[in-house]
Amino acid sequence: MVRSRSILAAGALLLAASLGLTACGDSGSGDEGADAKTLTLWHYEGPTSAMGVAWAKAIELFKASHPGVEVKFEGKGFEQIQQNAGMILNSDSAPDILEYNKGNATAGLLSKQGLLTDLTEESEKRGWDKKLSPSLQTTTKYDGDGIMGSGKTFGVPNYGEYVMVYYNKDLFTKHKVAVPTTLAEFESAMDTFVKAGVTPLSVGGAEYPAQQIFYELALAKADRAFVDDYQLYKNKVNFQGPELTFGAQTFADWVKKGYIAKNSAGIKAEDMGVAFTQGKFPIMISGSWWYGRFASEIKNFPWGTFLFPGNTLHPGSSGNLWVVPTKSKAKKLAYDFIDITMRPEVQNLLGNNGGVPVAADAAAITDPKNKELIDNFAKISSSDGLAFYPDWPAPGYYDVMVGGVQGLINGSKTPQQMLDEVAKPYQDNLTDLGR
Structure with a gap:
């Protein structure tokens, strides 16, 4: 059903209230949050979905490589973030990293509003750009009007x-x-x-x-x-x-x-x-x-x-994007987490659980149906068949x-x-x- 304005408004107020409760504690200091001891992460994938399984592994790997850092993961609904992202990311209760939908109307709009961190330099330094085909990079870049396809990098996908x-x-x-x-x-x-x-x-x-x-x-x-x-x-x-x-x-x-x-x-x-x-x-x-x-x-x-x-x-297209809010208090930790989601062990896990990884080892995908899924995506992507x-x-x-x-x-x-x-x-x- 289409939600009424009153329901949306009530939902936004409830969400804002809940954000105020969950945002307590020190998330670090400094522009990049170099001393941060907490990473607040949101996404809206189900725990049994390919992305949910792979990202749970990424959280596990992140904790192992960042002793003393707490990961506060919060599962959100797609509609919840879709309707309230602008308000959330413009508040002091913004998460440090979140999954967000790609395109002009979503990531493009938030980048235009100055609510997302420019990841261009980090993407080049960590090699994320080299792991994404040109067609997949279309959704990661936005110009000054928030139109995708060119400009700065504001998000990184790790699946298609x-x-x-x-x-x-x-x-x-x-x-x-x-x-x-x-x-x-x-x-x-x-x-x-x-x-x-x-x-x-x-x-x-x-x-x-x-x-x-x-x-x-x-x-x-x-x-x-x-x-x-x-x-x-x-x-x-x-x-x-x-x-x-x-x-x-x-x-x-x-x-x-x-x-x-x-x-x-x-x-x-x-x-x-x-x-x-x-x-x-x-x-x-x-x-x-x-x-x-x-x-x-x-x-x-x-x-x-x-x-x-x-x-x-x-x-x-590419999958949804990992974006880092401008108001993130732990940007360096957020970059480290994105980097882990691009590792072969996470990419291969994603592929073997029915996802479409962007940087997996093809030989490591063992299930024939999963291979078919990935091969069909490669066929569409390589023939410029992704229509957003x-x-x-x-x-x-x-x-x-x-x-x-x-x-x-x-x-x-x-x-x-x-x-x-x-x-x-x-x-x-x-x-x-x-x-």
Whole structure:
């Protein structure tokens, strides 16, 4: 569901209060916190996810190499940080290091506001830049307007991610459905499920997943020039043009055809994923961040993945960024922790738990399914097929996209109305930037 302003405000006040309670104690002194004895670290990955497992190991290694330093790890919700990051990082209760979403509307906005530490020099000194391919570095750099792709380095990812199609092999076999290789075959497969009384897609319309389906459909008609125009502001974007029109119209058609349930407008990402693990839906379109969790939790049926049929461009990028707030009291410790997450032992662990490492030893990845996951990412990345995410271009665009796609699901908006709605804040942001 879309949260009301009053709920968000209440949540922000509660979070601020909790921050005041957890920020007590000496976190060190000096610009880089050279004498700090505490590292406060936040991230929002589940403990059984690939990132959660790998970062727990990184914390263990950090403690071993920093005797006398306490690590205060606090798990946060994605939405909690997404909605309140600006307020949090502008306070004296900012953590020393945290996971944060990449893109113009998130890390770019905070860098523009002066809330993130410039990591350019540290990245070059420690060799982080050399471990990241040029396409992965796109999301780490932001110019003075907070636009990604150039400028200073404000974050470091230690994994990659991309959107794919997860499928229940038992349900595919039961209904005699083959893995599709084209969009037409994909729709034919979903028609088969609908005729059998099965809703094909597990969808979370209240958060990010539904808008990623819309974007996958738009990318079916897009090329790299469109992505650069939309994401990097290289040229004006026509929101009624063939790419976005196809995405919105086809998404609306999928709802009418029964591929997407109308009640999914109120479903959150977590509930979408749980429904798939319970075998209630044959297909789920979402990111590689689910992969390790599914490998751990799905016990009752075999499952697999395939890339969105027919597309050469896919939502995806580097993973979320480790960022160091300007108000961090232990910056040197934060840099040391980032360095540990790039070590082979952490990278290999990430890869063997269903993640997509950026600097692993390929020979050390032992599971065939994990190798397939990593190989598919390498295929997309090496062919310049990472198209980022639909909510990245403008501040506040995440909620705009959620609301727009919800309108397509519940039928309150036509595709044209939806596109007009999401076009306005995008164009307003361009005006604010003087572009």
